[in-house]
Amino acid sequence: MSPFIAVILLVGLFAAIGFGGELRLILSRNEETFPGSGQFRTSEEVVDWQPCQTAFLVCDMWDKHWCASASRRVDQLAPVINTVLCAGRDQGVLILHAPSDTMPFYDQTPQRQRARSAPALAMEPEDIARWRPLNPAKESPLPIDDSDGGCDDLPPCPTYRAWTCQHPAIQIDPEDAISDNGAEVYRLLAQRQIENVIVMGVHTNMCVLGRSFGIRSLVTQRKNVAMMRDMTDCLYNPRKSPYVSHFQGTELMVQHIETYWCPTITSDQIVGGQPFRFQDAVS
Numbered sequence: 001m002s003p004f005i006a007v008i009l010l011v012g013l014f015a016a017i018g019f020g021g022e023l024r025l026i027l028s029r030n031e032e033t034f035p036g037s038g039q040f041r042t043s044e045e046v047v048d049w050q051p052c053q054t055a056f057l058v059c060d061m062w063d064k065h066w067c068a069s070a071s072r073r074v075d076q077l078a079p080v081i082n083t084v085l086c087a088g089r090d091q092g093v094l095i096l097h098a099p100s101d102t103m104p105f106y107d108q109t110p111q112r113q114r115a116r117s118a119p120a121l122a123m124e125p126e127d128i129a130r131w132r133p134l135n136p137a138k139e140s141p142l143p144i145d146d147s148d149g150g151c152d153d154l155p156p157c158p159t160y161r162a163w164t165c166q167h168p169a170i171q172i173d174p175e176d177a178i179s180d181n182g183a184e185v186y187r188l189l190a191q192r193q194i195e196n197v198i199v200m201g202v203h204t205n206m207c208v209l210g211r212s213f214g215i216r217s218l219v220t221q222r223k224n225v226a227m228m229r230d231m232t233d234c235l236y237n238p239r240k241s242p243y244v245s246h247f248q249g250t251e252l253m254v255q256h257i258e259t260y261w262c263p264t265i266t267s268d269q270i271v272g273g274q275p276f277r278f279q280d281a282v283s
Contacts, residue, residue, distance in 0.1 A: 022048035023091065023270070027226055027263035030255050040259065049196045049224070051092035055189060056085055057218075058097050059201030059208050061170055062163035067151035069246075071162075073233050073278055074202060078169035080267065080276045081200055081231050087271045089173060094192055098201075098213050099166035100180040106165070111172055115179035118187035125221070129183040132209070132216040139260035143252040144242065146205050150235030152246050182212025186221060196224040198265065200231035204253040208232060215261050229254045229264035230275040247281045 027045045032038070061078055065071045085095050097111070106112040134142065151157050172178065179185050189197070197218050199208060208227065209215050218225045236249035244252070258264055266275040 021091070022050055023054060023088075023093070024048050025226065025265050025269055027265060028229075028258060029263045030258035032259075042258075045263070051088070053194055054088075054196040054198065055094040055096050055192075055194050056088045057185070057197055057199050057201075057213065058085070058095070058099075058166070058170065059199060059211060059214060060098065060100050060203070061167045061201045062099055062102070063165050063167050064162040066159050066162045067149070067153060067157050067235065069151065069153050070202070070233070070235055074167060075169075076278055077202075077231065077233060077276070078167040082170045084200070084228070084231060084267050084270050085170065088198075089175070094188075094194060095173065095176040096185065096188070096213075097166055097170070097172055097176060097178045098180050098185070098211070099163065099178075100207065100211060101161065102163060102165050103178070103180055106178045109172075109178065110174065111176050111178045115177040115181075115184045115188050118184060118191045120183075120187060121190055124183065124186065128186050128217070129181055129212045131212060132214065132220075135216065139256070142205055143256050144205060144234065144236045144249045145240040146234075146236055148237055148240060150203070150205070150237055152237045152239075154239075156237070180211070180213070182217050185213040189223070196226075198226050198228055200228040202233045203235040204232045204250055204257070205234045205236065209257070209261070215257065219261055225262040227254075227257055227262060227264045228267055230266045230277070233278070247278065 025047050027047055029043050030040050031043050032040055058081060061074060061081060089095055149159060177188055199215055201208060207214060215225055215227060234250040234253045236246055238244060238246055254264060268275050
């Protein structure tokens with residue numbers, strides 16, 4: 001390897017992990033220019049998070065979805081998410097796999113036992129394990145209409161429970177944890193003294209926000225939360241309001257989350273290169 005290439009690689013590495021071993025992240029928010037203005041701007045903040053105080057949480061990256069188009073996009077996303085997880089794991093980040101409704105598949109694994117055995121705390125929120133719907137007191141209505149289930153195939157696919165486990169392209173290592181229960185996740189984060197959670201997976205307008213381990217819940221628990229915006233996808237049918245492309249629908253959801261819930265980052269901040277784009281996405 002030439003000295004020049006070696007220097008370039010080292011610069012990329014330090015940009016991703018910081019000079020002291022931290023995760024150096026650029027947090028992007030959508031902020032109102034001043035209260036009541038109705039005008040928003042993107043703001044960015046550079047932070048350094050300690051890997052040992054950070055978790056990567058993978059939401060509902062199933063082996064199969066009832067919507068064929070959603071499954072195809074997950075097939076594209078899963079290998080890239082795996083690369084991100086490997087990089088985080090190598091730095092000491094806790095990897096939390098949360099493929100909902102598939103816990104029997106993992107019942108006998110040490111990763112499942114690790115989450116299940118985290119001790120209960122003396123003071124825990126009463127609603128820690130419930131789904132968290134849209135909160136009108138904190139957020140506006142979602143910017144996309146997903147009332148039809150969000151499948152963008154034509155005709156729409158019939159709904160059924162298609163998933164049995166997490167997508168096989170995402171490896172689960174011995175030191176990882178598996179749970180789809182908000183109480184278990186809450187306890188495991190407390191046990192490990194983890195204050196920072198980076199959420200990725202699907203779907204942005206549904207499970208990523210609403211699961212008991214999702215963004216609404218984590219923010220309510222006062223965790224430092226960020227969503228990896230290029231490692232997600234929404235479940236939205238462009239034939240519904242606001243009648244934009246599927247990928248524009250995801251962008252609107254990202255803006256919603258940046259406005260009302262938490263900042264976002266991109267995968268290149270962890271692994272270098274360029275942010276991920278789906279094959280069918282257009283500029």
